Amino acid sequence: MYTLARNYSKLTDRILRKSLLPKICSIEDSLRFFKDGQAIGWSGFTPVGYPKKIPVALADKIERTGEKMKFDLFIGASVGAETEDRWAKLGMINRRWPYQTGKNIARGINTGKIQMGDIHLAKFAQNLAFGFFTKEKGGKLDLALIEACEIDDEGIILAGSVGATPEICQIADKIIVEINTTFRSFRGLHDIEEDLKPPFRRPNLISRVDDRVGSTHLKVDFDKIVAIVESDQKDNGRPMSAPDKTSETIADNILDFFQNEVKQGRLPKNLLPLQSGVGNIANAVVAGLVKGPFKNLQVWTEVLQDTMLDFFDNGKLEFATSTALTFTPEAFDRLYEKWDFYAPKICLRPQQITNGAELVRRLGVISMNTPVEFDIYAHANSTLVGGTRMISGLGGSNDFLRNGYITIMHAPSFRKTKTDPYGITSVIPMAPHIDHTEHDLDILVTEQGLADLRGLAPRQRAKEIINKCAHPVYRPILTEYYEMALKDCLARKVAHEPQLLDKCYKMQSNLAKNGTMRIDKW
Amino acid sequence: MYTLARNYSKLTDRILRKSLLPKICSIEDSLRFFKDGQAIGWSGFTPVGYPKKIPVALADKIERTGEKMKFDLFIGASVGAETEDRWAKLGMINRRWPYQTGKNIARGINTGKIQMGDIHLAKFAQNLAFGFFTKEKGGKLDLALIEACEIDDEGIILAGSVGATPEICQIADKIIVEINTTFRSFRGLHDIEEDLKPPFRRPNLISRVDDRVGSTHLKVDFDKIVAIVESDQKDNGRPMSAPDKTSETIADNILDFFQNEVKQGRLPKNLLPLQSGVGNIANAVVAGLVKGPFKNLQVWTEVLQDTMLDFFDNGKLEFATSTALTFTPEAFDRLYEKWDFYAPKICLRPQQITNGAELVRRLGVISMNTPVEFDIYAHANSTLVGGTRMISGLGGSNDFLRNGYITIMHAPSFRKTKTDPYGITSVIPMAPHIDHTEHDLDILVTEQGLADLRGLAPRQRAKEIINKCAHPVYRPILTEYYEMALKDCLARKVAHEPQLLDKCYKMQSNLAKNGTMRIDKW
Known part of the structure; x- marks a missing residue:
């Protein structure tokens, strides 16, 4: 350099x-x-x-x-x-x-x-x-x-x-x-x-x-x-809002998980290269790491956001690779002011390399991304609200989730609608659009808890996800669905991954009609 | 060696x-x-x-x-x-x-x-x-x-x-x-x-x-x-049935596609390393290649089946790598008899390597696999019949389809049921289980034709898949569904990938009730 x-x-x-x-x-x-x-x-x-x-x-x-x-x-x-x-x-x-x-x-x-x-x-x-x-x-x-x-x-x-x-x-x-x-x-x-x-x-x-x-x-x-x-036009990267309570709780759940993985010998003391998506939860995770017990950390990701500079400042982050510096104007000013400090610790590479399966797998990247929603068997929707409306696109989420060492998706367990403070659940029976399959995801986490799905079969996963990730107001609804689907599929001897195709999207229909996914009965 | x-x-x-x-x-x-x-x-x-x-x-x-x-x-x-x-x-x-x-x-x-x-x-x-x-x-x-x-x-x-x-x-x-x-x-x-x-x-x-x-x-x-x-127990690999007419037509469609890709400069004359799944269609493709115009071919796949020996015999196959020799006893005997001819052309590697993203991508593998079914937007189900009943498992299909140079899924456009010779269509509105996403698949092919999806947006894909891949008895049914979904989603301004969540599995329900996916009305 x-x-x-x-x-x-x-x-x-x-x-x-x-x-x-x-x-x-x-x-x-x-x-x-x-x-x-x-x-x-x-x-x-x-x-x-x-x-x-x-x-x-x-x-x-x-x-x-x-x-x-x-x-x-x-x-x-x-x-x-x-x-x-x-x-x-x-x-x-x-x-x-x-x-x-x-x-x-x-x-x-x-x-x-x-x-x-x-x-x-x-x-x-x-x-x-x-x-x-x-x-x-x-x-x-x-x-x-x-x-x-x-x-x-x-x-x-x-x-x-x-x-x-x-x-x-x-x-x-x-x-x-x-x-x-x-x-x-x-x-x-x-x-x-x-x-x-x-x-x-x-x-x-x-x-x-x-x-x-x-x-x-x-x-x-x-x-x-x-x-x-x-x-003569400057860059104007994504502004970030301060982490909220929900994001901080999710970040805490993830940091606890990391500490246990280190204790069990499945992660080295300085973890493995971190990939973190954009958004509130990603920022809260980085903020948590800035304060947290891990040192000599490395980042291999798609975009570097403002919090990475704090991470460098306190000496815990050794090096970061990405394909873009998604900084706010204030962070760019910080970068320019302390260029000789930050620049040797940053490398920008083509997205074929940062996101490429070869490197993500070789380096053993820990991948963390936010979906729209995920289902009780760990299929996740990152792109299409209601299965049909495009938000932004897949981005690099599956590049990392398909190939990482440990692959994590994090989301708040619920979101409000106009008529119901718990109107939307992130944990649903069947994702109406699937970008990440059950074969890709290791860990699902909400502010309610963390579901470690490694080694679990679908029926075991369903229980773990409902009990650990779903919000209490949705837990009984999802449990009832799962038990109903299990009973029906067992009777037909087709119960590897129980679903009811005539009911699996009933929560979505209810949202469209009544403004909430909380249904009275299945 | x-x-x-x-x-x-x-x-x-x-x-x-x-x-x-x-x-x-x-x-x-x-x-x-x-x-x-x-x-x-x-x-x-x-x-x-x-x-x-x-x-x-x-x-x-x-x-x-x-x-x-x-x-x-x-x-x-x-x-x-x-x-x-x-x-x-x-x-x-x-x-x-x-x-x-x-x-x-x-x-x-x-x-x-x-x-x-x-x-x-x-x-x-x-x-x-x-x-x-x-x-x-x-x-x-x-x-x-x-x-x-x-x-x-x-x-x-x-x-x-x-x-x-x-x-x-x-x-x-x-x-x-x-x-x-x-x-x-x-x-x-x-x-x-x-x-x-x-x-x-x-x-x-x-x-x-x-x-x-x-x-x-x-x-x-x-x-x-x-x-x-x-x-003292010999291996007893999968027996193969002779390719049927449907498989041969599918193979012809694929070989035509290869020839055009070579002509357009998107594939070298000797193609790129081939990965071919197991089953009738895979065998028909290999049989087609044995007879076909391509020379100096190479195979990078998961299992080598009997037809590979014919492929070596006629001099068109230079080298083959897999993680298993899935030969019948007769083929093993052929291998042993001409060991010094075949053995230097074969290499067996760990499944982490044959199926690994790093090599599949680097070598530019052409990937070909058979799903249970695929939908009009190119999501494919390889594992769970009806979305819930496990057949065998994902296998290596997504290892290759996620990372290959050109990724192909092939299937007969229909299968019979007890009551309807066209009772099951392989082309459906929405796959009830998804192992391969729209982001993974380039080409879908049936005996009806080949849909080249590279560069197409979902709405374009739906038309291409219905028109090229669906059987004529299902084409009007699928077209009606697509147009209905399009109209509904356009009206709600959510029409990136039109679906109707209350109707998308109606064909599956009809199959369960009436023994056919041919429905009278949506």
């Missing part, structure tokens, strides 16, 4: 490959490369390191002129609402893979106007490179639009995320670069290895969280770069 | 580590190591390389004496019915992980008497070694019972499968070995690398199907070996 002397410099100082200087143009000028029907890839991940100026300028133009332009949009994960969500509002998105956030884009997807598909994030990047998403264009993208810090003769220094940018640049016919001059260069923070396609793939030699096997640069074909513009 | 001079020799000639000779005992004698309540691991995989004498002798004894003995049984996959199924019949099994076959054992599972759990086979082996299945015994097994060909100072030469035997021997307190003297030693066929636990795991350096990175021996702690007995 080496540090850049140049800071907050002007655009031309950031383009050390001087043959590219003639490609500098105004944002307005760069818009001529956009044409209706194009397949476009952007840099960016949850929402950092994405192009911020050109998408907005193009949207402004479309709004002004009423011109019709629709794109197929491929981005590692979500980007800022002012870009993709605005595009959705203006009807500029035909297809969107594999994740998104924003009211307008979600509405477009759920009203049949936008074709969205979600897929494991590591698989997304490779399948994009294989040409599977753009078969009609010979596997290519028309355009890549990426944010960067610098360009020199070795390649591009990316900004706050890597995501699927390497694959996007690899298959794009043309590349447009937004160089962000509002913050220092992130030179030295990235590790990007070229991923060859089968049958030429080689072993990835990372065997520790802090191993480096690639380049600090994204190597691209410079001849593809058709325009370079300056960006 | 080196060959053994000794063939069909007597027991003592197969024990080259002479300090172990005193451990030779009679089968009757070896039974004293079995005690009620033990957790036991066996060698064996789908059903080859499993202990054949001692389990039968113990069953005989239990039957004779009426003694009560119940075991927790951990085996890589299924073994011969005369062993585990007989144990089930005699009430000798308490728990069974992660796969099984046999009428009695299935009945025990589905009537609540046996606690079975299934899990991805690669994950099973590692989680067993992590101690997750036997937490109550400190992560240990009381006993390992394995079949072998030889023992020398380097370790044990296994028989026709590797499976989870390395992990079983690693965590067992005691090991009993059945040395099978009815066939030649398989010395040289295996490649077994020690798998360390996180945080000490290292990269697996295999980058070609024929790479070797381990030992021909299973290295064990010799002091754990408490008994060695002789086995």
